[in-house]
Amino acid sequence: xxxxxxxxxxxxxxxxxxxxxxxxxxxxxxxxxxxxxxxxxxxxxxxxxxxxxxxxxxxxxxxxxxxxxxxxxxxxxxxxxxxxxxxxxxxxxxxxxxxxxxxxxxxxxxxxxxxxxxxxxxxxxxxxxxxxxxxxxxxxxxxxxxxxxxxxxxxxxxxxxxxxxxxxxxxxxxxxxxxxxxxxxxxxxxxxxxxxxxxxxxxxxxxxxxxxxxxxxxxxxxxxxxxxxx
Amino acid sequence: xxxxxxxxxxxxxxxxxxxxxxxxxxxxxxxxxxxxxxxxxxxxxxxxxxxxxxxxxxxxxxxxxxxxxxxxxxxxxxxxxxxxxxxxxxxxxxxxxxxxxxxxxxxxxxxxxxxxxxxxxxxxxxxxxxxxxxxxxxxxxxxxxxxxxxxxxxxxxxxxxxxxxxxxxxx
Numbered sequence: 001x002x003x004x005x006x007x008x009x010x011x012x013x014x015x016x017x018x019x020x021x022x023x024x025x026x027x028x029x030x031x032x033x034x035x036x037x038x039x040x041x042x043x044x045x046x047x048x049x050x051x052x053x054x055x056x057x058x059x060x061x062x063x064x065x066x067x068x069x070x071x072x073x074x075x076x077x078x079x080x081x082x083x084x085x086x087x088x089x090x091x092x093x094x095x096x097x098x099x100x101x102x103x104x105x106x107x108x109x110x111x112x113x114x115x116x117x118x119x120x121x122x123x124x125x126x127x128x129x130x131x132x133x134x135x136x137x138x139x140x141x142x143x144x145x146x147x148x149x150x151x152x153x154x155x156x157x158x159x160x161x162x163x164x165x166x167x168x169x170x171x172x173x174x175x176x177x178x179x180x181x182x183x184x185x186x187x188x189x190x191x192x193x194x195x196x197x198x199x200x201x202x203x204x205x206x207x208x209x210x211x212x213x214x215x216x217x218x219x220x221x222x223x224x225x226x227x228x229x230x
Numbered sequence: 231x232x233x234x235x236x237x238x239x240x241x242x243x244x245x246x247x248x249x250x251x252x253x254x255x256x257x258x259x260x261x262x263x264x265x266x267x268x269x270x271x272x273x274x275x276x277x278x279x280x281x282x283x284x285x286x287x288x289x290x291x292x293x294x295x296x297x298x299x300x301x302x303x304x305x306x307x308x309x310x311x312x313x314x315x316x317x318x319x320x321x322x323x324x325x326x327x328x329x330x331x332x333x334x335x336x337x338x339x340x341x342x343x344x345x346x347x348x349x350x351x352x353x354x355x356x357x358x359x360x361x362x363x364x365x366x367x368x369x370x371x372x373x374x375x376x377x378x379x380x381x382x383x384x385x386x387x388x389x390x391x392x393x394x395x396x397x398x399x400x401x
Contacts, residue, residue: 003321007400012238013340020240022338025275026390030370032400035361039318040331041401043290045297081233094248102244106282120248156242158249164288164331165401169342171239188340189237196236219233 003037003224004165005081013188020184021145037165037224044163048088048124057123059095059135060116067117069098069136071211074172074199078129078159081222085129091218092158093133095119100139100153109141134211140179152179152186161220172216173198238342241335243282250284250301257287257296257312257330267383268347268376269309272302272334275391279306283336285388287347289329292318314349320360327355327362334388344399347386348375361399370397 016027035041060067074093078086096102096119099111103118117136125131138153154171161167173180175198180186186194196219205213258265268287272280283302287310289295294315302308317326327348334343348356356362356375365371373396376384388396 007341008235011235015340015343017340020338020340022240023340024338025278026280026336026338028343028395028398029275029391030395030397033361033365033397035364035399035401036320037401038320038326038361039292040288040290040326040329043295044288045295079233081235083233092248094245096244104244104247106243118247122248156239156245156248158241158245164333167286167333167342168236168238169241169335170236171242185240185340189239193234193237196234197239217233218236221235 002042002162004042004163005221005224007221010190011193013190017184017188020188037163041165042163044160044166046088047090047160050090051124052090052122057121057131057133059119059121059133061134062118063116065116067097067114067136069114069117069139071134072137073132073134073205073207073211073213074155074216075130075132075202075205075213076199076216076218078125078131078161078218078220080161080166080220084222085125085127086161086220087125087127087129089125089129090160091123091125091131093121093135093155095135095138095155096141098136098139100141111139111141137174140177145184150179150182152177152183157216157218159218159220166220168218168220170218171197174214175199175201238340240337240340241284243337245284245335246301249299255298255300255308255310257289257298257310260311262313264313265311266313267309268312268330268386269307269383270385270387271306272308272336272388273306273390277392279304280336280390281306283308283334285310286333286335287312288331288333289315290318291315324360325355325358327352327359329359332388343390344401345388345396346374346399347384350375350378350384365397373397
């Protein structure tokens with residue numbers, strides 16, 4: 001049985017972060033119950049034999065026309081802390097369109113929907129842990145957290161890794177965005193770890209006359225060398 | 231090569247189209263032998279329903295395993311169909327009561343919450359389960375055990391904050 005390291009408080013945001021208003025009534029107030037990893041937490045769902053169709057990794061080619069906006073490639077590597085590539089892993093993403101509007105019934109932002117964009121993508125990582133999506137750059141959008149609040153452009157990422165313990169949902173941001181330093185969700189991450197959420201512009205991934213390339217690596221908890229007792 | 235772990239961020243309110251699929255709530259085929267309905271509500275610290283949460287259930291007995299995923303509805307209600315599997319023992323040989331691991335995501339949760347659903351018809355196994363035994367307060371401990379409703383459904387409410395707060399695990 002492989003054991004995994006515990007959650008790192010220096011990396012992840014705290015549950016309670018009053019600047020992000022929705023945490024106030026949703027953050028638990030009791031301390032978390034310490035727990036070792038039993039076989040339930042050291043194992044997890046395996047999606048390797050349920051590969052999404054290739055077209056699910058191209059968010060620009062699933063409708064009758066091309067979506068509006070700046071076409072981009074988002075690629076990177078999924079690995080653990082020790083650099084071990086995590087292949088055959090499901091990566092799920094979702095995002096707003098170029099105008100900053102989600103194709104979701106709850107999104108009330110007065111920006112146009114794009115009939116050629118639903119903002120949803122899925123793929124499996126290859127044997128080296130690499131994933132690649134073709135999409136458009138999402139727009140920033142206003143939200144009701146505080147006066148004149150705007151979310152920086154971002155793409156939501158969901159990954160599992162090898163075990164229930166390694167599950168991660170996060171957001172990828174774009175370099176140079178002036179909204180980052182104003183965003184309570186981004187700023188909830190301990191300062192030294194924030195930059196890990198910002199993709200890098202990557203000329204090597206950029207395709208001439210076609211699309212800018214961004215690189216976003218996702219690193220999950222590594223294995224624990226010493227099994228823990230309770 | 232040492233890499234640094236990627237921080238978590240909230241799932242936000244707009245995940246449904248990407249993450250929810252028909253049948254995602256089934257860890258077992260409805261009507262199959264041993265299939266149980268498990269459901270309940272997710273409530274915030276003011277007792278209001280959390281209508282934009284995503285729950286993921288995972289269970290394994292060491293051979294068989296099952297995963298399910300479903301969102302709460304407008305009333306904060308969720309619903310799964312699952313079976314009770316015997317739980318695999320800990321590495322040191324201690325036995326665990328049958329249970330289902332739960333990940334909970336929502337707008338306002340910057341990082342997932344983890345809890346466990348135990349079964350009400352396993353009083354002896356629950357009494358010697360190492361996780362349940364590690365929670366000293368019997369009233370708090372009982373919040374991890376689903377209740378059997380008259381309909382036969384198992385009910386497991388998740389209270390994010392407050393007096394009836396669900397115990398969340400540090401995994």
